Amino acid sequence: MQFEELVAELTSRMISGTFISGTISQSRTKTDDLKRVKIKPVELKGQLHIQFEYQYERILKHENILPDALQTYMQQLLEQFKQVHAEFSDEKIHVQISKKFKVMWKSDKVLSGKVADLSHNRKKNYLLDENTPYPFLVRLGVQTPDGKVKKQKHDKFRQINRFVEFIDDSLAYLPKDRTVRILDFGSGKSYLTFALYHYLRIEKGLDIKVTGLDLKKEVIEECNVIAQDLGYDNLEFLVGDINDFNDETSVDMVVTLHACDVATDMALARAVKWGAKVILSVPCCQHELFSQLESPALDVMLQHGLIKERFAALATDSIRAELLSLVGYEAQLLEFIDMEHTPKNVLIRAYQTGKKSSAEDYARYHAFKNLLNADPFLERELGDLLDQ
Known part of the structure; x- marks a missing residue:
């Protein structure tokens, strides 16, 4: 042929x-x-x-x-x-x-009997079935007791399933011979924290210990009550932020959702220093680079405040992914359904691979950083690792 x-x-x-x-x-x-x-x-x-x-x-x-x-x-x-x-x-x-x-x-x-699934706009095949009652979704008000997704909660149900897909993709990077340690910074009402625990512990049978951390005391108290009611023995919620949490020396997965501005960078840096195998982060409020941006070559864009704000957000997350790559992670920027902020948002997914970066990789990063006149907080936080 x-x-x-x-x-x-x-x-x-x-x-x-x-x-x-x-x-x-x-x-x-x-x-x-x-x-x-x-x-x-x-x-x-x-x-x-x-x-x-x-x-x-x-x-x-x-x-x-x-x-x-x-x-x-x-x-x-x-x-x-x-x-x-x-x-x-x-x-x-x-x-x-x-x-x-x-x-x-x-x-x-072959005689598999398979047929093509053309369901791009049809019913989605979710990892969590939309007609099966899940105790945590019922308790959180997403489903009715008979397993029907409440009309006003369909967006939340899609968001939860999208997040579970990311968790499922990460299974190969998590240890199988010991307790998997997972931290969720800025867990909020904890829809996704409960989903993570349910999927890894109940659906996949992993030995896990999960801690959700948030600054709102009343939310943390309510989440602990729900976890106890569901019998989620290895799920706890504590009051605090990333700077307060110094109890761990090694963590397998770090999740950070909607940590504002450099709080995301703090969480990413802490995750790297803990040697986290998996990092899932949905940033928001990327203000740091906006105030630093100074690039005459980009003035056609940056003269417009709206465009400058959006560009700064995209450039910030690109820098974050590149820095994670330089310290031994396979980092991707993926689309995430996020109904609380914008219809679509960026999720940083990073897997620790130990891959060594080349001089060309560093040169590419520095060329981009210098073009924007950027001084990234995350680079300073990872300074010792980047020097190596």
Whole structure:
């Protein structure tokens, strides 16, 4: 099979109605930040699209392509990568593309009975089923006792499930041979803290100890009552903030949601110094960089207060992710449903991998920082680790 025939054949099969999912991987260039592309069919407004999920080292991007434009996209991707896996309702295929674009096609017939799930706009397959009663969701007023999500709580239910997806993705990085220590800074009403405990302890059976920390005494008292009522023996809530919490020397997972401005950086720095395997952080109120920004090359943007504020927030979180990467984490900026602030927000997800950063990595970071005239609080907090 010739390369052009491969492109045409895959494109045709992907819109035939039998396509379930696929992965394009093995980049031809080691310097390519795009690691792999996952593909699946989705239905949007009654019309078939093919969804491309671009998995970069630190971020994910999605693009939905109509059938008419699909062949062009596939050709561009297959010119960049050497391997394709694809699953259809009656067949699995594996394709290798050589340096000279010779095609090796392997096919296995299957009788799985699978059909394509086009449910982009249809009912979401949640990790927490929306028709199953969960004691913590009933107690928190999200569900009725028979398991129905209350009308005014559908947004909260989606937010909780999105968070549980992040927790599920993190399972591989958590220890299995001892108690997993988890801290949640700024836990607030603790919808997500209870969800985390339920999913890891009840659904997955992990041995965990979770502490939620918040400054509001009355909220903490109420959360402790709920935890006791639910029989969540290894879930506790304490009054305090990140600066008060010095009882731990080692923590496996740190969660920080809506810590304002540099309080997020304090939590990230503490997590790194504890050697946390997993960090999940949803920042807010990123004011620090806004007051520092001074870059004539960006004046066309920064002369507008609204744009400057948004740019500062995005640049702040980009700097945070880059600094985490420099100290041995795989860091990504992901979209998070957050109904309390904006319809969509950024979540920083970082896994400790111990990967060593190169001189080029440091140079790239410093070039960006210097462009903005930035003096990041988090960099100062991680100073000793960055010097190493």
